[in-house]
Amino acid sequence: MPEGIQSTVARYDAIIIGAGFSGLYQLHCLRDKLGLNVKLLEAGGGIGGTWYWNRYPGARCDSESHSYAYFFSKELLEEWEWSERYPGHAEIRRYLNHVADRFDLKRDMQFDARVTAAHYSDTKQDWTVETEAGERFQATYLIAAVGCLSSANVPNIPGRDDFAGDWYHTGRWPHEGVDFSGKRVGQIGTGSTGIQAVPVIAETAGHLTVFQRTANYSIPARNGPLSGEFKKYMRSEHDQIREVVQTTPNGHPFRISDTPALDVDPARRHALYEHAWETGGLRFRAIFQDLITNKEANDTASDFLKNKIREVVKDPETARVLSDIDHPFAAKRPPIDTHYFEAYNRDNVSLVDLRATPIERITANGIQTSDREYPLDIIVFATGFDAMTGTMLKIDITGRDGRTLKDAWHAGPRTYLGLQIPGFPNLFTLTGPGSPSVLCNMPVAIEQHVNWVTDCIRHMREHDHATIETTEDRADDWIAEVNRAADATLLPQANHSWYLGANVPGKPRIFMPYAGGMDRYRTICDEVVENGYDGFVLTKTGAEAAAD
Ligand code: NA7
Numbered sequence: 001m002p003e004g005i006q007s008t009v010a011r012y013d014a015i016i017i018g019a020g021f022s023g024l025y026q027l028h029c030l031r032d033k034l035g036l037n038v039k040l041l042e043a044g045g046g047i048g049g050t051w052y053w054n055r056y057p058g059a060r061c062d063s064e065s066h067s068y069a070y071f072f073s074k075e076l077l078e079e080w081e082w083s084e085r086y087p088g089h090a091e092i093r094r095y096l097n098h099v100a101d102r103f104d105l106k107r108d109m110q111f112d113a114r115v116t117a118a119h120y121s122d123t124k125q126d127w128t129v130e131t132e133a134g135e136r137f138q139a140t141y142l143i144a145a146v147g148c149l150s151s152a153n154v155p156n157i158p159g160r161d162d163f164a165g166d167w168y169h170t171g172r173w174p175h176e177g178v179d180f181s182g183k184r185v186g187q188i189g190t191g192s193t194g195i196q197a198v199p200v201i202a203e204t205a206g207h208l209t210v211f212q213r214t215a216n217y218s219i220p221a222r223n224g225p226l227s228g229e230f231k232k233y234m235r236s237e238h239d240q241i242r243e244v245v246q247t248t249p250n251g252h253p254f255r256i257s258d259t260p261a262l263d264v265d266p267a268r269r270h271a272l273y274e275h276a277w278e279t280g281g282l283r284f285r286a287i288f289q290d291l292i293t294n295k296e297a298n299d300t301a302s303d304f305l306k307n308k309i310r311e312v313v314k315d316p317e318t319a320r321v322l323s324d325i326d327h328p329f330a331a332k333r334p335p336i337d338t339h340y341f342e343a344y345n346r347d348n349v350s351l352v353d354l355r356a357t358p359i360e361r362i363t364a365n366g367i368q369t370s371d372r373e374y375p376l377d378i379i380v381f382a383t384g385f386d387a388m389t390g391t392m393l394k395i396d397i398t399g400r401d402g403r404t405l406k407d408a409w410h411a412g413p414r415t416y417l418g419l420q421i422p423g424f425p426n427l428f429t430l431t432g433p434g435s436p437s438v439l440c441n442m443p444v445a446i447e448q449h450v451n452w453v454t455d456c457i458r459h460m461r462e463h464d465h466a467t468i469e470t471t472e473d474r475a476d477d478w479i480a481e482v483n484r485a486a487d488a489t490l491l492p493q494a495n496h497s498w499y500l501g502a503n504v505p506g507k508p509r510i511f512m513p514y515a516g517g518m519d520r521y522r523t524i525c526d527e528v529v530e531n532g533y534d535g536f537v538l539t540k541t542g543a544e545a546a547a548d
Contacts (some may be wrong), residue, residue, distance in 0.1 A: 014457070015129050015139040016040040017115050017395075020049015022446040024096060024431040026449075028103045029454040030141075034461070039137055040105075041129070043114035047100050049147050051092045054193075056170035056382070057200035059089040062222070062282060062336050063193065063441045065481060066234045067245050067253040069095070070443060072451075076102065077238040081231055086223050086281075086336075117396040118142055120425060125466050127426065140466075141457060144392060145430045148438050150391030153383050153504055155188070159315045159361040159368075167379040170197060178378065180205040186374055188359075189382030190216050192335040197382055199343040206348065211367065211376050213354040214496055215325045217305045222280025249517030250443030251436075254283050261288035261297035281336050291330060298328040305329060312341040318463070319344075321353045331494035333438070387498040388433045388512045389413050395418040399424035400469075401521035412510030416470035416478045416535055417525060419441040419452065425469040428453045433512040434482050438499070440518040446518045448518070452525050456533070474535040485516035488513050 014030050016023045019042035030036045044052040051059075061068050065082035080095060087095070100106050115128040127142040152171040154160075160167070168178060170193045185205040187194060190212045202208045226234075234241070245251050261269060276284040290297040306323040313319035322341065343349050357371035366376035389409060397405035403423050408414060415421050418435025419428055430449045431437040436444050460468060485494050492511055493501060501507040514521055528534050 008076075009128065009136045009138050010039070012037050012039045012137060012139040014038045014141040014143060015137055016143045016145050017118075017129075017278055018042060018049055018145035018147060018150075019044070019047045019100075019109055019111070020051070020145065020147050021070075021096070021148075021443050022147070023049065023143075024099055024103075024105055025072065025446060025450045026143055026145055026430065026453065027105050027108060029450055030143075030457065031108060032103065033454060034458055036457075038108055039139070040109040041113040041115050041131060041137070042109060043112050045111050046093070047096045047106075047109075048093045049096075049145075050149055051089050051096070053150070053152075053171050053173070055089055055173040055175065056168075056193065056197050056380075057178075057180075058196035058198075058338070059170075059173075060194075060196060060221075061087050061089075061092060062221070063443075064253055064281065065091075065226070066241060067251070067441055068092070070099065070271045070447060071238070071242045071245070072447060074238070078235055082088040082226060082234070084225055085221055086221055086275055107234045108171045115395055118427075119396075120427070122400055125425070129163060140426060142427045143430060143453065144427065144432070146391040148388045148431055148442075149385040150393060151386040151450060152381075153386050153390075155383050156380050156505075157359055157362050162364050162398075163362050163366075163376075163379060165366075165377045165379065167381065169383065170194075171385060178376065182206040183377040184366075184375060185209070185378045185380060186211060186376040187380040187382055188367075189380075189384065190214070191382065192333060193383055193384065194382035195335040195337045195340045197380065198349070198425065199337070199339045201380065202346055202349045207350060208343075208349045209367075209376070210349065211352045211354055211359065211369075212321065214327075215490060216332070216335060217282045217302070217325060217329050218335040218337045218340050219277065219282075219305070220280045221338055222278075223338055245441060245444045246448075246522075247519055249519050250282075250286075250439060251441035251518050252282060252286075254286055256286040256289060258289050260290045260294070261300050262294075264288075269300060270304070273301065277308065278302075282334065285330050285334060292328075292491065295328060295490060298330075298490055302329040309341055313344050315344070318351050321351055324355075324402055327494035327497075331490045331492075332497050332499070381398040383501055384498055386504050386507070387436070387487045387501070389501070389507075390504070392429070392432075397424070397426070397427075410508070412479075412508035413512060414472075414475045414479060416474045417528070418514065419449065419525075420468070420536065421472050422472040422475045425467040428456075434478055434514055436514050436516075436518045436521050439513045439515055448522055448525070451527075455529065459529075459533070460538065463538075464541045466541040467539045468533070468536050470536050479510075481516070482514050483511060485514055486511035489515050491515055 007286050013036035027040050031038045038246045066370045114132040116132050119128050129137045152169045195218050227353040252261040276287045287364045309323040310319045357369040360368045365376045413433035418432035496503050
């Protein structure tokens with residue numbers, strides 16, 4: 001144990017891992033509503049979770065700001081004012097810091113405290129949590145608020161350590177920023193992140209070479225400052241906005257049309273797509289009811305979007321490579337952008353088609369493809385995340401009978417409702433795999449989960465329950481339901497999708513988020529409670545395993 005580190009074990013009712021949207025609200029609920037003694041441990045040096053780390057050029061949320069917020073406090077809704085249609089990373093951190101200050105949360109948080117291990121004791125019925133620095137904490141409840149996109153995926157391309165220049169992953173961006181002026185920059189990756197970064201990096205780079213493996217759709221975000229009128233609407237109509245976000249399948253502040261795409265004649269359909277393109281953002285996905293369930297309907301949107309790429313991008317070969325998209329629209333998370341395709345019309349931006357000429361290795365000078373070497377000063381990895389499970393699996397977690405999480409999840413994540421894992425009593429996973437999470441506007445999914453966990457712990461304390469744990473059978477049933485929900489959509493049809501874990505070599509291929517809709521999911525969770533925590537086993541204080 002390093003010098004100066006306490007050797008005694010601090011004791012709490014609950015430990016929360018992570019100071020993002022979910023950790024902050026969970027701390028507020030457990031401490032201020034239930035009166036528990038809570039400690040929040042955070043690996044980063046400050047508040048923000050995903051937004052603490054993602055500071056790359058152009059980093060911005062794709063949810064509209066008036067819905068990317070907590071809805072639990074009327075006062076908070078009335079006093080906070082977003083400045084743009086989509087909040088940038090710095091503004092989101094300001095918001096979360098404001099929330100933490102307003103509810104006096106920081107006094108129970110510890111930063112630079114990366115949790116490396118969490119072990120459950122069958123005899124003591126509690127968790128011991130250990131940080132990288134060797135500090136240990138004990139608690140009855142352990143809440144993983146670790147985020148879905150927090151474990152950076154840096155591909156293991158041969159020669160990476162040989163590179164003589166600088167390289168960065170977008171999800172671990174230096175706080176002081178990176179100076180691209182006059183530099184030869186190579187960017188690998190054209191997902192949501194890469195698509196945001198390209199136009200901004202291109203503004204100062206000497207030359208930007210984008211290495212694209214899978215071509216992607218993107219819709220203009222149409223970002224801009226919010227008008228005074230809209231700000232007034234946000235403040236005065238938050239009840240109505242809340243009602244929409246909490247009752248739609250995806251938690252966004254707009255309803256999904258109930259018209260199937262093919263019920264509309266082609267001219268009218270085209271006009272509706274044009275209108276949605278001009279409106280911008282994820283609303284595009286909502287203009288027809290069946291875009292993510294019916295391939296023929298989806299083709300009408302895909303064709304429209306591919307044509308837009310060809311209209312915008314002047315060089316025909318670049319336009320061909322960018323529009324040669326192999327998956328249905330929205331089968332992967334659809335990016336939204338600010339002048340992404342336009343960036344390819346700049347003299348200092350060029351595109352490399354990795355499908356035609358794959359990367360062979362990274363050299364001291366740059367990137368070597370099967371065709372040639374691209375000399376570079378900086379490489380930007382916009383290569384995404386070991387999503388939804390990566391962060392949990394990096395922690396050495398053992399549950400009942402010393403069973404490791406790695407073992408429990410060797411074939412893919414096993415949870416009931418994305419809330420609990422069989423064999424891991426009193427461990428709750430906020431927006432865990434098997435919950436709508438990333439298929440929903442995140443703060444909406446987070447509030448529902450935190451409220452559920454808070455009510456559950458309240459129930460346990462009121463009824464003298466020592467532990468709660470879901471069962472293997474229930475996890476099996478829920479995995480089948482998650483698969484059924486995904487198979488009813490086009491989502492599993494995208495290769496390399498991080499929804500499937502297919503972007504990380506060796507990761508089990510299983511559809512991780514629940515695609516049945518946040519509205520339906522909320523009802524299922526409510527029914528579980530109404531039926532006496534159906535699917536969970538609750539044991540009485542002091543009892544070994546007396547099922548309730
Ligand atoms: P994504 O969506 O996983 O995108 C990662 C991109 O990096 C994607 O274009 C990948 O191509 C590419 N990639 C990954 N590994 C490689 C290798 N080895 N070689 C070449 N290209 C590679 O991550 P983002 O950060 O953009 O977005 C994550 C989420 O954050 C997003 O969906 C929003 O919810 C917010 P591929 O498609 O796998 O061929």
